[in-house]
Amino acid sequence: MIQTSLIATKSGAVCKTIETCGKMKKAELVFIPAPIISHLVSTVRVAKLLADRDERLSITFLIMRLLADSQIDSYIDSESAACNLIRFIDLPKHEPDPNQPSRFLNFLIEAHKPQVKEEISKLVIRSELSHDWPRLAGIVLDMLCIPMIDVANEFGLPSYIFFTSGAAFLGLDFYIQDLHDEQKVDPTEFKDSDVELVMPCLANPLPAKVLPFSLFEKDVLPLSLRMIRRVKETKGIMVNTFYELESHAINSFSNGNAPPVYPVGPILNLIRDERSDGNDAYKDIMQWLDHQPSSSVVFLCFGSMGNFGMEQSLRQPPPKGKREAPSDYVNPEEVLPEGFLDRTAQIGKVIGWVPQVDILAHPSVRGFVSHCGWNSILESIWFGVPIATWPIFAEQQFNAFQMIVEFGLAEEIRMNNRKEFNMDDFEIVNAEDIEKGIKCLMELDNDKRGKLKEMSEKSRKALMNGGSSYTWLGHLTQDMIDNMS
Template structure:
């Protein structure tokens, strides 16, 4: 049996890194021929990445991590930061891959380089793989419908000269192969609707077409329509191998065990399915005006709540939100006293542990794809409140395509890099959404429970994702020299 080394290059944010590591674990667990080297770009402001990597390194002997030199671009250019960071790392990646290749050539025990697995934002690294004469595969941390949307709009722009920016704020609807229902322009991803974002999007979509295959964090039963749309041979092969979830929460357990003890104790004291959990992901936060409206909406709904409330980063920066030392100053007067029995305010939260708890009956979410998959896995319905990136599309899928959630505001938009100005959703809208969520009809809850079962079966021996992963491995092995 030929052994093979894969180089994984993830985007350096925890939401992408964690699921990419889980894919790597699946590969080495499934096939003993593979060993994997991660090349890690570091960000000075995210210590979670170090903790995470340290915990994985000790657990997996065929997955290793190499830190690339810290070569951060100008922090005063936040909108270009991520792509500038990736571009700046190309010489360092070449250097590390050259070392790997030299080692395999000089040592019969070192496996030869078989290919790159690149994060969806790292498509510029395809050039490096080409230089070394190995194939590139993409790991898409979003869903299959988003992949279909990328190919659709790239082809529309390049072949028919259609500019999606012209449809900003219009009532237009798009009929595309990856969705069963027409998609309103108002829920198109934000980056399609601005000049700079569209230019990057088009480059990325064109480069996706150059890859040998695209691994997608989804499963056939969830996105069958989108997955079937790739069968015409006009795109690289697509492998739905999800849901890929970091259920072990590597790197978090020791640090947060005391913090979760307090949360768990409170959840243990609540009735079954009675708590609504509010969280907007690792990068989601709001200004004071919106925080007050959320607080009033929750209080007026009368439902129990667990709210992950984060402090926004300084305006115009890409740093993640932080926990409040004392949230009292941003909440309505007397709110904490009035809701002391029925509600709990927390900071950053161990989300999978919370969604797994039997007292949690609903989830107000930004609809990041990881959160969508986690809500399905644990059978907790979502009230959709998307913020940025492709989250509006994810919300549309959950509500319209799948009928597994409800809407707070599906077309809400908030800039990823905040300038301090934001639309404010009223307490009344939030109250209505929470009530609708927590009083969801049995039919929808049953539908979600069924999909939850399918998500687990997909990963089992003989399940759809298990089979697709086997197909990917075979295609990869067939490419070996």
């Protein structure tokens, strides 16, 4: 006999539960993250929030891999040992098709569909054979794994999206799809255009030059549009943002033309990276920071995938035409002017991997020169460290526009600078522009710093009991239960 009742969860929210023979039925969510460390970390964090909010929920991650990645391996090992509410299942590795480098991720997802189907089938059978096993409540997909909706539909399961970028970027996706499908406008016509676009998700007109490069590529655009259309098939979209930061964009979704949008961020990994333990490089950089005056240091970091041309990079770019992560030079002196490291030892550090969260939290750090990845933006806001924008690829130009124009929380080195994985040419940002941007960053007036400090406080309150994201997360768990068939 199946009965429906209402109980108060440990979060204090009242939600509907499903009981079988008088016993509370537990639910399981399957998460499928993209094989990118920044996406994986934020996806695991949001899964933990869900599991912590509702004791009925357990989480299973299906892990796709494209290439060997020790960073992903060590992260999964540490999370597996630390949290018994989340388990990880590794799926077989697949190599990309060298003839289709621009569609490598789509290939990866399509190739993994049979393995995902097999694993979900096991979970379904297990829950049907025993009432002690949790029942599948749905599949949560990374924003880059949208084709897996097919697997969810095959099993009659609700699907949800975890959107690791901001709400305005989600709104941009819907705007471009509507522009193409309903207004019959070809977005590729905006390439190298000076046109400014007015869209519901932004308070200010958007220069077409900061649109993601993928929207200008005729062979990639159809795939992007198909993915955007499919997002609308889902039961809900979790977005790594908070209402106070992107209220205009979040309110723009209230027209009912999209699935429910849940701002549940900022989702940050504030736990100390295990690579810091016993790491001489970590000790060295933290000791160096300890000896710097308060608010005197500018931190430059361009993410795990960021790299420039040979003339301007301290990273070794991947081989031409290869979709691989850049690597650090074993000896940076081979690409630096002779004697540079010795001359700057007291006033600067050149390093590879860094504990970004620890550095942004350090009192000696006053500014952050960033590629404007969304995770880095949220971390800069959390710690109240202003950004000078230097975007590279993907949606980073759009993020830079938001930080400078929409939020008024950043200074500009570049806003429409771009480099895509399949491009070898890359504009060199000259020393004068870099100097000007950093000077503006370090001399930021008290009004702007005060505005950033206020937003920093709001980002923290959003996750507290009664905060905006805390409340939205409660709505999400309620709706997940309601959507169980």
